[in-house]
Amino acid sequence: MEKGVTFSHQSELRKLPVPSLEDTCRRYLRSLEALQTPEEHARTTEIVNKFLAEEGPKLQADLVEYDKTHESYVEEFWEDSYLNGNESVVLNLNPFFILEDEPDKHRGSQLMRAANLTIASLSFIHDLRHEVLDPDLVRGVPLDMFQYKRLFGMARIPMVNGCRQEIDQLSRHIIVLRRGQFYWFDVLDEEHRPLLTERAMVATLKAIMRDADTLSADQVARGAVGVLSTEQRRTWYHLRSALEIDPQNHAFLRIIDSALFVLCLDDTVPQNASELTKNMLCGTYSIQDDVQVGTCLNRWYDKLQIIVCANGAAGVNFEHSSVDGHTVLRYVADIYTELILQFAKSINSSTKSLFQAKPSPDARGQDSKKPIKPRQEVVARTLPKKLEWVLSDEIVQGIRYAEMRLSDLTCQNESHVLHFNGYGKRFITRHGFSPDAFVQMAFQAAYYSLYGRLASTYEPAMTKAFTRGRTETIRTVQPHVLAFVRAWTSTKSSAHDRLNALRAACMGHAKISKECATGQGFDRHMYALLSLWQKHNADNPDAKTPEIFRDQGFKQLNHVVLSTSNCGNPALRIFGFGPVVQDGFGIGYIIQNDRLTVCASSKHLQTKRFLATLEKYLYMVQNDIISVFRAANEFAKSTYVDHAGNECDARTGLPIGIPHMTKAADASQAGTSGYSFYGDGNESYTHVLSSMSLKNVGKLLYVNDYE
Structure with missing residues (x-):
């Protein structure tokens, strides 16, 4: 290969776009809807509307001007967030x-x-x-x-x-x-x-x-x-x-x-x-x-x-x-x-x-x-x-x-690993789900089954398609996710109801993931606005931070209980990192063709129990998928060939000749009621x-x- 190929596309990359203030505020509110009570959400909405009418437009204009003289509007601020903390990097930062x-x-x-x-x-x-x-x-x-x-x-x-x-x-x-x-x-x-x-x-x-x-x-x-x-x-x-x-x-x-x-x-x-x-x-x-x-x-x-x-x-x-x-x-x-x-x-x-x-x-x-x-x-x-x-x-x-x-x-701190061999990417995609969204919903179902509530969840989306791109935050918890976990834990829901709710939640997650990867998230934008305000007011200790950043909703969203990341590759056996808050989990996961690997770390929050509940859910949802598929595909012919060339059982949709786990049926009987997942600072240093x-x-x- 000719010399110079490694960085040959750098000049083709676009700058990370600065989202509109209105879009960011809309996405921010929607990400809080499933985490707040109606009263809390009404209060936060009022504060956001005030920000849109008062401090927001000036900060947005300043950020747009800042972006004109920098390769990325958020790079400096985001890397400072890694460098400016005083905590130990062990368990807190290094994966x-x-x-x-x-x-x-x-x-x-x-x-x-x-x-x-x-x-x-x-x-x-x-x-x-x-x-x-x-x-x-x-x-x-x-x-x-x-x-x-x-x-x-x-x-x-x-x-x-x-x-x-x-x-x-x-x-x-x-x-x-x-x-x-x-x-x-x-x-x-x-x-x-x-x-x-x-x-x-x-x-x-x-x-x-x-x-x-x-x-x-x-x-x-x-x-x-x-x-x-x-x-x-x-x-x-x-x-x-x-x-x-x-x-x-x-x-x-x-x-x-x-x-x-x-x-x-x-x-x-x-x-x-x-x-x-x-x-x-x-x-x-x-x-x-x-x-x-x-x-x-x-x-x-x-x-x-x-x-x-x-x-x-x-x-x-x-x-x-x-x-x-x-x-x-x-x-x-x-x-x-x-x-x-x-x-x-x-x-x-x-x-x-x-x-x-x-x-x-x-x-x-x-x-x-x-x-x-x-x-x-x-x-x-x-x-x-x-x-x-x-x-x-x-x-x-x-x-x-x-x-x-x-x-x-x-x-x-403790770390435990779930090696789930029941199925993987092939089974998930064969039934029309995004693998990452499917696993993210599994985390939500497991957490909700144990705690009876949703919690702020973080998943990074790579933005390296842009110059100096790093990551944007996918906020997994959305209204459609709340609808899904409620359907999943309801004793009145049928398998069709649960899968329809799961499909809607996965489609919503995939849509948000795509927006984040294309520079249309809101987290980095809001962080850049806050960082720019702090930079402008560094010499003014009496300056009052805009209320949107002091609101309980902003604090709740940034208290990340489920810090997750998908980093799969056949070369990897396990991937993980520590929790980012005292009452949270750090969850690294790998999605392979026929298995899933999940590494969960916490400050002794019954990590094994969380992974056991996650495993139970994965078998239960498999059972739902198979039962619904079987009911919809009662063919006279007992086998058929799928799009990948595999001979499959027409009743189950599963490839013939490949051993399958039997825990799905056991899990469906058990239920889940009550039981039932990567800079420089302000200056450039060369050594x-x-x-x-x-x-x-x-x-x-x-x-x-x-x-």
């Missing part, structure tokens, strides 16, 4: 992806998996920097590729108020974390080609593990500097400032900030999906002799992290201010695809790589019969160096307190370091014994 297992079981050990994921990532970076990476397209529509420039070499830096971002777009090294110990080495040459082969990478990682594993648990806990990145941002700023007083520590932090990414080699073996998700979300909690020995010490949350467990299970935890889930999903899908292709190459040597990257001529550990001897300075750069921190009593104490607070956070500026900082490890 995680868990990859499917290694396709070649013989290459699934921790060291092999980590080495191959790292090398595949380096190939991705090479193609990105040489602009030969295929651009993102959705149904032929090009998407903005800007976020990829901020995926690698990016760091979130704490400040007194909020955070800023730094990026090294020429970064050539990575950080490896093992038992809280930091190591670094160069992995790319001047042309961004990988400097280590698989064999050399495995040897390097083995040397790091051997070195880190010599430390006692107490030594690890006392020196686990990475745990400081889990603190509240202002606390982390003060501790980082104290850490930087020592020149060596200052150099170490520059090395970490400018690294391509962090590779975390964990010493845990998760026994189930719940343990695995917890490890990827916030690390494990484990106390031995009053000392923390969990993997919560083995993280650096201000950067992209690749995490590999002792059994080879792998995933990523990513810093969310600079990129959204779609961008990271493309990256992890590509590197997982590359692993599959490498496995295929072991069967058929003519199998091509997904990437154009070739090993550097200086690559250490080349397997050719006549390997080129690498330059000595290159060898020195590719040997791992350990960062030996100089820790004052203040920092040691800060590490102790940070670990305690992180442990509290970890113990206050470009040459490899020479890093020098050979740190204790050098020699890997000859491990090759």
Whole structure:
């Protein structure tokens, strides 16, 4: 592919449109209708009409003028929302992806998996920097590729108020974390080609593990500097400032900030999906002799992290201010695809790589019969160096307190996974439903069945079809959703009634989703109006915020109880994140052809019970669909061929020869009565370091014994 293709569509992208004030207010009111009492809604309507007549038009005019001098009317404000908070990023901001297992079981050990994921990532970076990476397209529509420039070499830096971002777009090294110990080495040459082969990478990682594993648990806990990145941002700023007083520590932090990414080699073996998700979300909690020995010490949350467990299970935890889930999903899908292709190459040597990257001529550990001897300075750069921190009593104490607070956070949260194998996208679409809308309604039915009410729900819609597009909020709870959950829980509703209500709710959700993806949502618009007002009145503490933003309805809508996100891809096993409010759930879900995976996190809100109710609903609605389909399709012929070429049972509409779950009938008897789910701040910060500026900082490890 010719150079320059990656960003070739950027000039074709349109700006995100500023919605009309009237449309935004109309959509806002409709999204509150099912959440408020009639009296509350009447009051909010009055306040909205006042805003339309008074402050609104002036703010709208100011926003339109602002948009003329910016690439996006909301980008600056939205990214500030990620950066300006003081809360810990752990559980509150950073999501995680868990990859499917290694396709070649013989290459699934921790060291092999980590080495191959790292090398595949380096190939991705090479193609990105040489602009030969295929651009993102959705149904032929090009998407903005800007976020990829901020995926690698990016760091979130704490400040007194909020955070800023730094990026090294020429970064050539990575950080490896093992038992809280930091190591670094160069992995790319001047042309961004990988400097280590698989064999050399495995040897390097083995040397790091051997070195880190010599430390006692107490030594690890006392020196686990990475745990400081889990603190509240202002606390982390003060501790980082104290850490930087020592020149060596200052150099170490520059090395970490400018690294391509962090590779975390964990010493845990998760026994189930719940343990695995917890490890990827916030690390494990484990106390031995009053000392923390969990993997919560083995993280650096201000950067992209690749995490590999002792059994080879792998995933990523990513810093969310600079990129959204779609961008990271493309990256992890590509590197997982590359692993599959490498496995295929072991069967058929003519199998091509997904990437154009070739090993550097200086690559250490080349397997050719006549390997080129690498330059000595290159060898020195590719040997791992350990960062030996100089820790004052203040920092040691800060590490102790940070670990305690992180442990509290970890113990206050739980994550569980529902692997639903009853059906998936094929069954849902065969019966005329939008898969995403269908699953969103399942969440509403489950929550309503348990709590007897609807709650504010958030689902992001990607807006990358526009310049610098990120996301818009799909507000799932609408009047047609309230009608659906009432029909679903009514003992007087027939299967036809329930399905008609479900179909209407799904159609409404699909319509709103399309509006949001095309820049016709209301959340980002309202947030931009509020942010612009705050910016104009920053020096006027007596200024009174427009009433629309002080109204209880605005607060209720933004108290998101069900924070959901659909991030499906065959490369992913599980996807999740933490709840955004104390009484809420964080729900990441993956819709595949024949199964659904839902990861729910909460602060111990009977998460298992929520997922059990969700599973029961999914079987019950399947039973309704089958019974209605059977009644409408009583053919003399017992089978027919559907549009996909599958031979189906005419009575059920299900493919013949494929095993089907039988829980639907059980669920229909049980009922549900009473029981019954990704920037820059105000300034642009650039942090470009040459490899020479890093020098050979740190204790050098020699890997000859491990090759």
